[in-house]
Amino acid sequence: MTNIQEKANFLRNEYTQLLSLLNAEATPVWGKMNVQQMIEHMSDYVRIASGKTKMEIVTEAEKIPRMQGFLASDKLFPENTPNSLMPDLPPPVRNATKPEAIAELQTEINHFFHVHEADNEKATPNPFFGVLNYDQQVQLLYKHSTHHLRQFGAMV
DSSP: OOSHHHHHHIIIIIHHHHHHHSOTTOOOSSSSOOHHHHHHHHHHHHHHHHTSSOOOOOSOGGGHHHHHHHHHSSOOOOTTOOOTTSOSSOOOOSSSSHHHHHHHHHHHHHHHHHHHHHOTTOOEEETTTEEEOHHHHHHHHHHHHHHHHHHTTSOO
16 A cells, blocks of 8 residues: 555544454553553544644754655554653553544544645644654554554554
8 A cells, every 4th residue: 555545545444443353452562552542542643643732843853854754665663663752651541442442533533634624735743753744644644553553463
């Protein structure tokens, strides 16, 4: 899968369906988050992509082109990719159930697409990759979502 429209379709229509197939008690292949924590983590990052959550860019300006080059590539996020904005231990879940967490994520995904359809020039800051346009945000969300599907063995 290479083009942005296919990745957008995956995010909009397939991603949460795959998440719903995961056993809530599944042990991750790597990392400390459980399934529901990972789903809620993804909601947080979709909020950043839509601009709903404002984040400062933490990457040094001279490193942004290299980070965006990685983003544009087909290279996968490595297992246990460090995230300096996350605590050592994952936060407690905020939704009562995994289905509620998935519904929250789908709502945020729908909002992301609505925001970008309303303003196709919109660009929003990502703390690690700098200011990203729609195509770059879709690329990042796709790369991030498949990273976490691999984390729980739902994708290779």
